[in-house]
Structure formats: structure tokens, C-alpha cells
Amino acid sequence: MASPQPRIGVITYPGSQDDRDALWALAALDAEAVPVWHEEPELPALDAVVLPGGFSYGDYLRCGAIARFSPTTAAVCAFAESGGLVLGICNGFQILCEAGLLPGALLRNESLRFVCRDVPLHVERADTAFTARCRTGQILVIPVKHGDGRYVPPPGLDPAQVVLRYRDNPNGSVDDIAGVCNETGNVMGLMPHPEHAVDPLLGSADGAFILASLVDAARDRALAAA
């Protein structure tokens, strides 16, 4: 019997840009990708949620500051607090930080320039739901494209929460931090865009290491719930 397709939701906020790429990438990696509109007060039955990149609600005030108050973000918070898997990419990472699901904040790039290029990332942890297909120390090449990606951790951030670091820091992030998870490991955010790198035709397929790990973990949850 074929293993079931896990259902992974992708939230579309006004101003989201990478929701379609995330849906496409998840479907290509054998998940059932479920679009979710930002006004939905409840999530449909899902095994994981992805918050995509873009400029939600214009990113007015601070990136992610307004999206934090959308009805669906409240549902995502409840989903995460009950142990659900949540991945925030770029603007999704910013929203998760503003919502308090992840530690830290993302500020204007140190260069004050928008950066858009492939960057090498060092996998710090391969024991998370989002990196289980990687090896610790593996280098993944995944594109970044952001103007506000300088990660500032809270004082005393547990280094064990750092999942990915830049090899060649593109934005001035403190300690080269590119991706972090919460203390319980079910929520992760990263500035690079794995959904733009799941097919060699796009220059790199390394993003599939991240997203396929998420699909695996979501499938395990779907099987456990069945």
C-alpha cells in the first residue's frame, strides 16, 4: 500500500508571494498541498503548516507585525502550541518571530541592500523535523531574496535552537544565524527559500532536503493519527 500523502497547508496572506511555489514544491515532494486563506479562523485538518515568503499586509510597521494579528495566524499559533509542525520561510519566519512562536527578530540587512542570490548554508542540526534528511555539517545551497533578513537573537538564545548558519553571511545576521527552531523543535523559521530550490532546473535542488524532511515528518504524524 502506498504511504498516505500528508496534508500540508500553505497560508496566503495579502502580499504573500511564494505561496504558489511552496504549494508546487510540496506537491512535487509528494505532499497534498492545501492552500489556506488568511481570513480562515480555523485550519482545515493538516499535518503541517508552511508560512510562505512575501510582504504580508505590506509589511507595514515591521515585517510580519500586522500578519501576526490575522485570524489564521491565531489558528497557526494554536496548532503550534498543540505540537503541530510549522515552517516559516522568509516573511513566514518574520511572522513567527513577531507572533512569539520563534525567538528573535529580523531587521534591515546590514548592507541596506536587497540581496537575491544562492547562499551556502551549514546544517547545524540534522535531528529536527525540518532537517532529518540532512547530515550535520552538510552544506546546502539555497537562494535568499530579502531586504530584512538580519537575524537578532534574544539574549541567551540556546545555541541548540540554531538549525542553519550562513557560510557567507549575506545580511549581517548575528552569529551567521540563518534558521532557528523553538525549544520543542516543532516550529522552525529560515530566511532562505527552500521552495525555490527543489528542482535542478532552478539551479539547486538542496531545498528539497528541508521540505522533504518536513513532508516525512508530516507523513509520520498522519500515520500516527490514522
Place this chain on the structure above:
Amino acid sequence: MKATVLVRPKAGILDPQGDAVERALEHLGFSVSGARVGKVVDLEVEADDEAGARAQVERMCEQLLANPLIESYEIELHGQPAA
């Protein structure tokens, strides 16, 4: 009551905008240091007295207008509440 909220990057937080402004001012011949760029939010709040207005704006700052990890804020209140 009218209020002005000043939001600043906290001390110790790198402010590349402030650095860029400082360099531009130096380019114009000014001798400056310590430039930091923040935000100003002007708003009107309904309250019976200044303490009530301040308490409301404090909550606005804590919940939305400033991110306490990276920003500090200062509240200025202007004028008397409507009689």
C-alpha cells in the same frame, strides 16, 4: 488626546540606516556622530485623563508599536482631553 510615540532602535542594536545617514551628513560637511534612525507614530486616543491615555498608549507599544527585543519607545502626550 493626541499622543506621539517615538520608537528607537535599542542601544546595542546595529542601525545601518543611522550609519548611512551619519555618513551622508559627514559628506555634507557636518561633524556628527551617533546618528540613529527610528519611527514616529502620531495618534489620537480617547481617554478621560492623561494617566488613562498613557496607560493605553503603553499597551499599544507593548502589543504592536514597538518590538521590545529590538526597540525602545517613548510616549509624549499633547493637550487636554475634550471637556
